[in-house]
Amino acid sequence: MDPLSLLRGVLDTAEDAARALIGRERLRLAVTGLSRAGKTVFLTSLVANLIAAGRGARTLPALSDAAGGRIRRVFVVPADTETVPRFDPEAHLAALAADPPRWPERTEDFSTLSIAVDVERRTSLGGILPERRVTLDLIDYPGEWLLDLPLLGTGFAEWSAATLARLRRGRRAEAAAAFLDFLDALPPDAPAEDALAKRGYGLYRDALRACRDTHGLRLLQPGRFLNPGPRGEAPLLWFFPLPETARGGLAALCARRYAAYLDDQRTTFLDPFFSRFHRQVVLVDVLGALHAGQEAFEDTADALAAIAGVISGANLIERLLGAAPTRVAFAATKADHVPTRARDALAALLEHLALGARGRAEASGAATAFHALAAIRCTEDAVATLEGRAFPAVRGILLNEGKGATIYPGEVPMKPPEPAFWDAAFFQMPEFRPPRLDPAGGSGVPHLGMDGLLAWLLGDAL
Amino acid sequence: MSGAPQPRIILDEGAAPAQRLDFGWEKAVAAPPAEAARWSSAGLVAGGIAVLLLGLALLEAGNFVAAQFARAAWLGAVTLAVALAGFGLVFWGIAREARGYLGLASVDRARAAHARGDAAALRRELAAWQARLPPGRARAGALEDMPMEAACALVESKVLAPIAQDAAALGRHAAMQAFAVTAISPSPALDALVFGWRGIRLVRQVAALHGFRPGIAGTLALLRRVAMDAATVAATDVAVDAMVRGLLSSRVAEHVAGEAAAGAVAARRMILLARAADEACRVIPRAR
Ligand SMILES: Nc1nc2c(ncn2[C@@H]2O[C@H](COP(=O)(O)OP(=O)(O)O)[C@@H](O)[C@H]2O)c(=O)[nH]1
Ligand SMILES: [Mg+2]
Numbered sequence: 001m002d003p004l005s006l007l008r009g010v011l012d013t014a015e016d017a018a019r020a021l022i023g024r025e026r027l028r029l030a031v032t033g034l035s036r037a038g039k040t041v042f043l044t045s046l047v048a049n050l051i052a053a054g055r056g057a058r059t060l061p062a063l064s065d066a067a068g069g070r071i072r073r074v075f076v077v078p079a080d081t082e083t084v085p086r087f088d089p090e091a092h093l094a095a096l097a098a099d100p101p102r103w104p105e106r107t108e109d110f111s112t113l114s115i116a117v118d119v120e121r122r123t124s125l126g127g128i129l130p131e132r133r134v135t136l137d138l139i140d141y142p143g144e145w146l147l148d149l150p151l152l153g154t155g156f157a158e159w160s161a162a163t164l165a166r167l168r169r170g171r172r173a174e175a176a177a178a179f180l181d182f183l184d185a186l187p188p189d190a191p192a193e194d195a196l197a198k199r200g201y202g203l204y205r206d207a208l209r210a211c212r213d214t215h216g217l218r219l220l221q222p223g224r225f226l227n228p229g230p231r232g233e234a235p236l237l238w239f240f241p242l243p244e245t246a247r248g249g250l251a252a253l254c255a256r257r258y259a260a261y262l263d264d265q266r267t268t269f270l271d272p273f274f275s276r277f278h279r280q281v282v283l284v285d286v287l288g289a290l291h292a293g294q295e296a297f298e299d300t301a302d303a304l305a306a307i308a309g310v311i312s313g314a315n316l317i318e319r320l321l322g323a324a325p326t327r328v329a330f331a332a333t334k335a336d337h338v339p340t341r342a343r344d345a346l347a348a349l350l351e352h353l354a355l356g357a358r359g360r361a362e363a364s365g366a367a368t369a370f371h372a373l374a375a376i377r378c379t380e381d382a383v384a385t386l387e388g389r390a391f392p393a394v395r396g397i398l399l400n401e402g403k404g405a406t407i408y409p410g411e412v413p414m415k416p417p418e419p420a421f422w423d424a425a426f427f428q429m430p431e432f433r434p435p436r437l438d439p440a441g442g443s444g445v446p447h448l449g450m451d452g453l454l455a456w457l458l459g460d461a462l
Numbered sequence: 463m464s465g466a467p468q469p470r471i472i473l474d475e476g477a478a479p480a481q482r483l484d485f486g487w488e489k490a491v492a493a494p495p496a497e498a499a500r501w502s503s504a505g506l507v508a509g510g511i512a513v514l515l516l517g518l519a520l521l522e523a524g525n526f527v528a529a530q531f532a533r534a535a536w537l538g539a540v541t542l543a544v545a546l547a548g549f550g551l552v553f554w555g556i557a558r559e560a561r562g563y564l565g566l567a568s569v570d571r572a573r574a575a576h577a578r579g580d581a582a583a584l585r586r587e588l589a590a591w592q593a594r595l596p597p598g599r600a601r602a603g604a605l606e607d608m609p610m611e612a613a614c615a616l617v618e619s620k621v622l623a624p625i626a627q628d629a630a631a632l633g634r635h636a637a638m639q640a641f642a643v644t645a646i647s648p649s650p651a652l653d654a655l656v657f658g659w660r661g662i663r664l665v666r667q668v669a670a671l672h673g674f675r676p677g678i679a680g681t682l683a684l685l686r687r688v689a690m691d692a693a694t695v696a697a698t699d700v701a702v703d704a705m706v707r708g709l710l711s712s713r714v715a716e717h718v719a720g721e722a723a724a725g726a727v728a729a730r731r732m733i734l735l736a737r738a739a740d741e742a743c744r745v746i747p748r749a750r
Contacts, residue, residue, distance in 0.1 A: 055577040056493035101482075291469065380483060386467045397480050403473060404480035410469035427469040435483040442579060443488040 012276055027461055028137045028276060030325065033283030034218045034303055035143035035227070038333035038375060040092065040104040042283055043113075043140050045375035045445050046454070047089040050074045050115060050136075052444035059444035062451035066459030070120040072131055077114040087111035087140045096376065097439035100402065103431065109230045110273065112139045119462045134461055139273055144212075145223035147303060148265045149274065149310040156255040160241035163221065167207070167241075170295050171215045176207035183243065192249030197238040197257075201225075204240035216292030216426075218303040222261060236261050279457050280325040280366075282308070282357060286332040286350050287409060291429060294422040297353070305356025328361040328368050329457045330354045335448050336374035337429055338409045339381045339392035343448075345412040347372040352415050369456050373449035378432035384408040399431040493578055520549065555677075562680030565594065565673070566687075572745040581610040584746075588617060591745050594673040600624060614746050626740050629668045633736025636664045637729035644728055657728055661735055668739035687742035688735065 016026070033039045049059040054074025058064065064071060079086060088111070095102040115138065118131040151159060164183075167176045182203050190196060205225045211217040212226060220226060224237060239257035242250070282304065289300040308328075332350040335343050347370045351358070358368050384393035384406050393408040410427065435446055474480065523545045531538025572587035585605050592601045602620040605613040643656050662681065665688055669676055676684050741748065 052491070056574065057491040057577075058493070059491045377485065378483070380485075384470075384472060386470070391467070397482055398473075401473075402479040405474060406472045408467065408470050408472070411466040424468055430471060433482050435485055435487070438488065443491050446485045446487040 024133050024135070025461065026135045026137060027278045027458070029457075030274075030277040030280040031138065031140070031283065032146060032280060032307060033143055033333070034146065034285075034300070035106070035212070036288070037143060037283040037285045039143060039283055040107050040140055042281075042333065042375040043087060043138055044089045044092040044096075044104070045447050045450060046138070047076070047087075047113065047115060048093055049444035049447060049450060050117065051076070052442065054117070055442075057443050059447075060451035060454060062455040063459065063462075064451075066455035067119060067462040068122070070122070071117060071462065072120055073116075073118040075116055077116050077135060082112070085109060085111040087113040087138065089113070093437065093445070094439050096434045096445075097437035101399070101433050103399070103434075106227070107140055107142045108227065110139065110141045110269070112137065112273075114138070117462065134458075136458075141269070141273070142223065142227040142229065144220070144227040145229075145265070145269060146307050147219065147221045148223045148262070149270060150306040151221055151262055152266060152270065152310070156258040157244065159221070159258070161244060163241040164243060166219070172207075172211055172217065175210035175215060176204075179203035179207045179240070186242075186246070186250075187248070188245045189248035190246065190250040192253040194235075194238065196250055197240075197253060200240040200254075201238045216288065216296035217299045218289075218296070219299050219306065222265075224261070224265070236264060277325045279461075280328045280361075281453070281457065282328065282330045282354065283333045284330065284350055284353065285334060286346055286353060287334060287337050287412070287429065289353065290349070290412070290417075291410070291427040293426055294419075297416070301353050301356060304354050305360065308354075308357030308360040324364050325361075325366050327457055328358075328366045329453055330358065330368065330370045331453055332370075332372040334374055334429075335372040336377045336379045336396075336432075337394065337407070338412055339394055341392055342409070342412045343372040345414045348414040349412060349416075371449055371453045371456075373447065373453055375445075375447055375450060376434050377446040377448050378434050379407075382406045396432040399433050402433065405430070493574065516552075523549070558675075559677035559679050562674065562676040563683060566676060566680055566683055566743075569743060569745055573747060576610075576614070576746050579610065581613075584610060585613065588613065588745060591673065592621070595621070596670065596673060599671075599673075617746060622744055622746070625671045628671050629736050629740040630733075632664060632667050632671075633733045636660055636736065637732040640728040640732050653728070657731070661732065664732060664735055665739045668736055669743050671740075672743035672745075674743060684739070684742065688738045 031039050031043060033042075051074050052059045053064060054071060092104050095104070115136045117134045117136065119134065120131055154162075166172060167180065173180065179200070182200060186196075186200075208220045208225050211220055222237075228237070236257060239254035239261070242254055284300065284304065289297045330350055332346045335346055338346055350372070351370045354370075361368050379394035379396035382393045382395035383390050385391075386408060391408055393406050395404060395406045397403070398405050407430070409429065410424075413421065437445055527538060527542045527545055530541040568587060568591060572584060572591065575583035575587060588602075588605055595601060600620055602613075602617045605616070608616070640657055640660060643660075644653055662685070665684060666676065666681060669684055674680070674684075
């Protein structure tokens with residue numbers, strides 16, 4: 001930890017203490033999850049349901065009870081002169097309620113929002129004293145960028161070696177065939193030519209995209225290759241992993257760009273937004289990983305562990321300064337994709353999937369818990385008759401066709417499945433239409449288990 | 463897949479597009495009807511003492527009147543008149559307190575109806591509230607058969623916005639006075655006293671704009687609400703700062719530049735207080 005960030009940490013801690021003293025706490029909530037895990041939808045549901053709960057609706061019963069019914073008011077903190085885009089839950093909600101409904105687009109940039117929760121004080125004088133205000137700071141961002149966090153401590157040579165080793169195995173090798181051919185044809189002393197660098201970058205980026213989109217793989221770095229963000233594809237990105245034997249100008253150029261890329265990500269994304277969290281939720285599309293096969297499942301676990309090591313695994317000084325989250329909740333999202341009785345299995349499976357991540361969080365003194373939730377419940381329980389037998393299933397309306405369908409999601413194992421399980425063909429869960437929603441979101445949105453998660457995560461702070 | 467069948471999608475029979483699912487969520491989460499406020503034990507004790515004092519005093523007075531009648535008819539009549547007048551005043555005071563207090567509760571009822579989206583209840587509350595407004599205040603008129611949103615917008619622009627302007631004017635006036643007091647007062651303790659008194663008066667003045675005439679209990683309840691809203695107003699309102707700056711650039715400020723800091727704080731408080739009081743008395747929340 002350099003002196004400057006230490007000083008900043010001390011100042012932040014002093015501010016936290018002062019805020020607690022006057023009953024104006026700030027809670028920075030890290031909502032982490034790989035791309036398509038459901039972060040944007042989770043934040044939308046969180047905001048809508050919290051605001052409705054502030055108006056007295058029982059949208060989050062477990063949270064209201066955990067707070068002893070003392071939540072008096074919830075509102076979005078009005079914008080000031082922030083330079084960062086604002087997360088827009090109303091727009092997302094309106095799109096979900098529209099006919100035909102639309103899910104949020106792929107998140108391309110940062111956005112932030114603060115929610116103020118006014119709670120009556122716990123003391124017997126609570127009715128007379130002014131209320132406490134807990135401000136929840138939320139951020140939304142492209143999930144792909146998260147995987148740049150573990151890169152910060154890794155040099156170019158080390159990263160190249162690990163990435164290429166992975167790229168030559170299993171389904172990745174298939175997706176990256178063109179890139180690997182290009183690498184093999186590259187002379188070790190290739191000169192620093194931009195045409196070469198760009199070509200290698202393009203092939204590597206396409207390989208990453210194929211890994212993500214057709215193979216459901218997750219441990220794909222660097223993040224901006226997959227999701228360049230609002231600034232597009234700058235020359236900064238024209239690099240790619242090179243084998244150790246490469247010694248020429250191109251290798252030096254790639255190493256320089258790699259370092260510059262990390263520097264840029266650190267100053268624009270990681271340092272301002274990803275330092276200092278008080279609470280953390282890790283969202284995981286467990287069922288999606290399960291349906292994408294063994295390699296994708298294990299890749300998801302590796303990616304989660306790599307990220308957790310950075311966010312929740314703060315060092316001793318940071319922990320002393322209160323810069324590491326004290327509670328880390330892991331949640332299997334889209335729990336409405338499985339029938340009620342399979343949801344516990346989903347949470348149990350997540351516990352195994354996130355074993356590495358959990359270890360890192362607990363090593364730094366955080367409490368952990370596992371949940372299954374649906375930020376927006378889109379299905380109801382149903383029964384599917386398959387091969388003459390009845391199986392619990394779910395019924396929903398398919399997003400594109402607008403037709404009803406009963407989906408049997410397969411068996412959800414409680415622990416990492418036996419090898420035989422993986423012999424099955426891959427399955428792609430369809431997207432559903434959200435249920436009928438009030439576009440103004442006056443009563444929140446139907447969800448499953450959001451309140452249990454929030455009660456555990458935030459209940460003690462209210 | 464280890465015995466269990468493969469995952470699959472079974473499309474509904476027929477080609478007709480299906481309705482979106484409806485979980486009846488709005489109804490399921492609707493705010494439970496506010497449960498009647500329960501009495502705390504301190505409240506029970508205080509209530510009991512009040513009943514004892516008043517009841518025994520009544521009995522005592524009755525006995526006394528009867529005894530006086532036994533002595534002489536005229537003596538009895540005079541005593542009765544005195545007792546009636548005295549108790550009459552006491553009960554009148556109590557009734558006024560109760561009305562002032564309950565008037566404030568109607569704000570909560572109206573807001574709850576608004577939050578629930580209960581148009582009928584809201585219309586009823588709004589009508590009762592309009593009837594209570596001080597004479598001379600513009601009213602929104604009949605709100606029947608108007609959609610709730612439209613009724614609220616009408617009340618906001620016709621009634622609540624002018625009231626807010628008047629409240630702000632009262633606040634500016636009080637701010638000038640508070641500022642002047644800091645300039646001439648000999649001791650900070652006196653300042654605090656004057657501010658306290660002026661602040662309470664201001665809150666009651668603003669409440670009167672909204673048609674509330676709170677008594678002692680009502681004023682206490684009102685002050686509590688204001689304390690809550692003050693935080694919101696302070697946090698959200700940059701306009702207050704601009705207003706204070708505008709006020710203080712007047713000539714008064716130039717003369718007492720040395721006192722400007724303390725005066726600015728006091729003036730700012732008054733303006734904030736007027737806003738917070740207005741916020742606390744509104745029958746429908748300000749649209750954020
Ligand atoms: N059925 C269902 N689908 C969900 C839910 N949350 C997310 N999804 C689906 O997952 C997709 C990705 O969600 P999103 O929030 O954009 O993921 P992000 O990349 O982590 O922000 C959405 O387009 C939905 O189709 C949920 O609670 N229930
Ligand atoms: Mg997103």
